[in-house]
Amino acid sequence: MLIDRKNSANFCEDLRRQGNKIVFTNGCFDIIHAGHVRYLTAAKNFGDVLIVGLNTDESVRKLKGASRPINTQDDRAEVLLGLKAVDHVIFFGEQTAENLIAEVKPAVYVKGGDYTLETLPEAAIVQSYGGRVEFINLVAGKSTTNLVNKILAEK
Numbered sequence: 001m002l003i004d005r006k007n008s009a010n011f012c013e014d015l016r017r018q019g020n021k022i023v024f025t026n027g028c029f030d031i032i033h034a035g036h037v038r039y040l041t042a043a044k045n046f047g048d049v050l051i052v053g054l055n056t057d058e059s060v061r062k063l064k065g066a067s068r069p070i071n072t073q074d075d076r077a078e079v080l081l082g083l084k085a086v087d088h089v090i091f092f093g094e095q096t097a098e099n100l101i102a103e104v105k106p107a108v109y110v111k112g113g114d115y116t117l118e119t120l121p122e123a124a125i126v127q128s129y130g131g132r133v134e135f136i137n138l139v140a141g142k143s144t145t146n147l148v149n150k151i152l153a154e155k
Contacts, residue, residue: 002077003051003090009103011088015049016105024106026053026097028060030069031147032079035138042136043110044085052086053100056093063095096121105129113137 003011015022023046029036044050054077060069069076077089092100101109101122109126113135117123123133 001088003088005090008090012104020049021047022106023047023050023108024104025110028055029076029080030071039136040083040085046108046134049087050085051088052080053092053097054089056091059093098122098125101125106131108132108134110134110136
């Protein structure tokens with residue numbers, strides 16, 4: 001289900017009251033590939049409910065450049081919500097997910113193994129309320145950038 005950002009804190013509090021352990025991750029998820037599916041499946045295994053913070057189209061352009069995203073935020077959300085591991089999606093437009101994490105307060109925050117506690121801006125917020133940060137190894141060679149480059153090379 002797509003969660004309205006304005007209601008995210010209350011929605012997540014209700015989930016916790018029901019006894020659910022919330023897991024959160026975030027990203028652009030522009031062209032879903034096997035690496036994404038494996039990552040999201042592994043993330044879900046850390047708890048009961050997986051919430052994905054999804055970068056808005058504008059924030060993806062700021063992060064990845066004017067030619068991105070390939071897919072609109074609504075399409076990206078629909079694809080994510082079609083995956084077995086993903087329970088909910090929340091759009092966010094900031095460059096980092098720090099504010100959204102402060103609202104959601106997940107028990108577990110998951111990011112790819114290309115980050116460390118020292119390079120992850122959101123880590124301090126998660127740790128401040130007693131949450132934990134987990135890293136999942138990336139799948140070698142599986143990335144949206146690689147797919148886009150492959151498509152462009154074949155033109």
